[in-house]
Amino acid sequence: VKELNFEHTDSITHELIATHSEINIKNVEKTIDDLEFTQEKILVCGRGASSHPEFNPRFATPSTMIQADLYVTVDHHKPKKEYFTKKGNYAVSLIAHPDIQKKILELNGEIFWFSPQYLKNDLPKIISGVITLENSGLASISLSSYFNAKSVLLSGIKLTGLYAKFLEGKKLVFENALKNKTKIFSLDGVLAAKTTFDDWCKF
Structure with missing residues (x-):
């Protein structure tokens, strides 16, 4: 069966979640x-800029x-x-395409795994959105909070246009970060309170 080449914005099926994670x-x-x-601050970067x-540390x-300093993918x-x-x-x-692991190892990269919140296993749980609609940018924000960053600055993470369907997951991620006392700011003001890089560094 010829695999269809979908855009990065389509959702994963429940079957693929099971297959990939197994x-x-x-x-x-x-x-x-x-x-x-x-560190108390982490910069999170996406392809929207x-x-x-x-900055160090910088997640992307x-x-x-x-x-x-850390590449994040779901x-x-x-x-x-x-x-x-x-x-x-x-x-x-865990739900990422199994070939991603092979590719990272080819690059001599190191892999650090996490699991979505809805799978039963012993791995650390990270919220990247809602089931079947997960986003690497949202995972990066959740990871920053998981590492107890007090302040996160978003650069190029917008969830507009084709990516607007991840906004429901954004609510989950931001609520969880708030519970963990992580404040989120943004360079463009789209997803979070707008600030400049210089001001954020001074906070």
């Missing part, structure tokens, strides 16, 4: 609990195509080779 869980060596980020501030989705499509080019640390959801 394959991936057999390959788990490290989880996000093996990572350490102790063409340039991003320099692979499709942002920038250097980052992508259920085969990895596009132009997006997966960087050696480094990758936080990968």
Whole structure:
């Protein structure tokens, strides 16, 4: 069967969630609990902007195509080779396409796994949206809060247009971050209170 080449915005099926997670869980060596980020601020970058501030630590989705301290993906499509080019640390959801793991290992990258909140397993749980509609940018925000960042700045993460269907998941992610006392700001003011990079650094 020829695989259809969907845009990155279509939703995953319940069947694929089961298939991908069953394959991936057999390959788990490290989880996000093996990572350490102790900084109070984290910059989260997505492909909705063409340039991003320099900051450490900086989390990014692979499709942002920038250097980052952590690449985050929940992508259920085969990895596009132009997006997966960087050696480094990758936080990968159990529901991600199993070929993503192979691609990261080819790059000599390291994989740190996490699970969506609705699967039963012993892995750390990260909310990336609602079931079948998960987003790597939302996963990056959740991870920042999971690592107890007090303040997160979004650059190029908008959830507009084709991505508007992830807004329901955004509510879950933001509510959870708030419970964890993580404040979220944004450079464009689309998803969170607008601020400049310089002001955010001073907070």
